[in-house]
Amino acid sequence: MRDLLMIPGPVDVDADVLAALAAPVPGHLDADFIATFGRALKRLREISLAPGAQPFVVSGSGTLAMELAVANLTEPGDRALVVNTGYFSDRMAFILERHGAKVTHVRAPLGGAPDAAQVEAELRKGPFKLMTVTHVDTSTAVLAPVESLVKAARRHGVLAVVDGVCATAGEPFHQDAWGADVYLTASQKAVGVPPGLALLTVSPRALEAWRQRKVPVASVYPDWAEWLPVMEAYEAGKPAYFATPPTSLIRALDVSLGQILAEGLEARFERHRRMARAFRAAWSAMGLRMLPTSEAVAANTLSALYYPDGMDASLVGRVKAQGVAIAGGLHPELKTRYFRVGHMNRVTAADVLATVGAIERALQAGGHRATASGTGVAAAQAVLSD
Ligand SMILES: *Cc1c(COP(=O)(O)O)cnc(C)c1O
Numbered sequence: 001m002r003d004l005l006m007i008p009g010p011v012d013v014d015a016d017v018l019a020a021l022a023a024p025v026p027g028h029l030d031a032d033f034i035a036t037f038g039r040a041l042k043r044l045r046e047i048s049l050a051p052g053a054q055p056f057v058v059s060g061s062g063t064l065a066m067e068l069a070v071a072n073l074t075e076p077g078d079r080a081l082v083v084n085t086g087y088f089s090d091r092m093a094f095i096l097e098r099h100g101a102k103v104t105h106v107r108a109p110l111g112g113a114p115d116a117a118q119v120e121a122e123l124r125k126g127p128f129k130l131m132t133v134t135h136v137d138t139s140t141a142v143l144a145p146v147e148s149l150v151k152a153a154r155r156h157g158v159l160a161v162v163d164g165v166c167a168t169a170g171e172p173f174h175q176d177a178w179g180a181d182v183y184l185t186a187s188q189k190a191v192g193v194p195p196g197l198a199l200l201t202v203s204p205r206a207l208e209a210w211r212q213r214k215v216p217v218a219s220v221y222p223d224w225a226e227w228l229p230v231m232e233a234y235e236a237g238k239p240a241y242f243a244t245p246p247t248s249l250i251r252a253l254d255v256s257l258g259q260i261l262a263e264g265l266e267a268r269f270e271r272h273r274r275m276a277r278a279f280r281a282a283w284s285a286m287g288l289r290m291l292p293t294s295e296a297v298a299a300n301t302l303s304a305l306y307y308p309d310g311m312d313a314s315l316v317g318r319v320k321a322q323g324v325a326i327a328g329g330l331h332p333e334l335k336t337r338y339f340r341v342g343h344m345n346r347v348t349a350a351d352v353l354a355t356v357g358a359i360e361r362a363l364q365a366g367g368h369r370a371t372a373s374g375t376g377v378a379a380a381q382a383v384l385s386d
Pocket residue numbers: 009061062063064088134135136137138163164165166186
């Protein structure tokens with residue numbers, strides 16, 4: 001029996017995306033593959049709503065995407081402002097420091113996000129070279145007010161790097177209109193492809209900052225100097241080589257990006273909002289408290305929920321026994337006190353009801369009698385039928 005995969009990445013992917021992976025391995029010099037790679041790059045630009053940006057598709061996970069941004073834009077001694085909403089913001093700071101940046105954090109209490117006024121007050125203490133924001137921090141399910149934060153960075157002439165690993169193609173993001181310099185993501189979350197690809201769209205301003213570097217990028221693999229000619233060549237219909245591209249995954253990426261654009265970005269964002277609303281109605285009806293401190297900062301791509309009184313991490317196993325895979329906590333301060341449910345990519349009304357139902361049964365099997373059976377399902381159903 002196959003479980004329903006409802007963790008915050010990797011996510012369940014479409015059958016056509018899987019079929020692309022099952023086809024014979026394309027050579028990186030095949031005419032067909034060259035066309036596919038070129039189209040995938042153009043589509044990535046569309047997904048980020050960044051017609052003016054340079055796309056990069058590199059073999060690696062989301063953490064490499066973070067390093068692909070930081071390694072190229074940081075020189076030793078540069079100051080960086082990290083808008084910190086959880087574990088992945090800490091990781092960004094860790095990478096920045098490794099590349100020689102002096103990091104300042106701007107934080108909110110756990111479960112919240114700093115607002116533009118707070119960030120602007122820090123930006124005034126600059127000059128900073130760059131600011132990073134985690135669009136959705138997967139450890140807290142906090143959605144940052146990314147548009148206002150990016151615009152604040154712009155007003156101060158600071159490069160804005162946005163980690164969209166748990167958001168891209170699930171949460172609204174208008175890279176060019178908002179003026180973000182790097183939007184980075186990975187294949188295995190809302191982009192709907194198995195793990196293995198680091199994806200970036202980089203503004204002309206960020207490329208120029210990279211060109212003006214005084215010291216070379218500290219390691220070879222993430223250096224845009226190696227990848228830029230490859231991306232430009234494939235987009236122009238010609239092959240180029242630095243390191244072997246993951247040809248099968250790139251074909252799967254092209255299929256998924258095509259599906260995302262066919263659904264329409266606005267329709268896709270709205271579907272994620274709607275499914276998240278149904279989940280939130282269920283959590284509230286079941287008396288489950290969310291980790292984000294308000295609806296305004298609650299992500300639409302996943303939920304993070306405290307275990308109810310008397311319950312612990314064994315709930316995750318009990319939900320699995322009911323046929324749905326969810327995830328435990330991740331934030332070091334409260335890892336053992338909460339769990340996470342992913343709701344991105346192909347998430348449908350059926351998935352919402354199946355997941356809420358499984359959690360209800362698991363709570364009951366665990367001896368939790370606070371909510372009557374069906375309360376959460378009914379609340380979700382009310383939103384979904386609306
Ligand atoms: C998952 C995630 C990452 C890390 O991606 P990996 O593919 O696990 O390296 C980084 N940032 C955010 C916001 C994430 O959700």
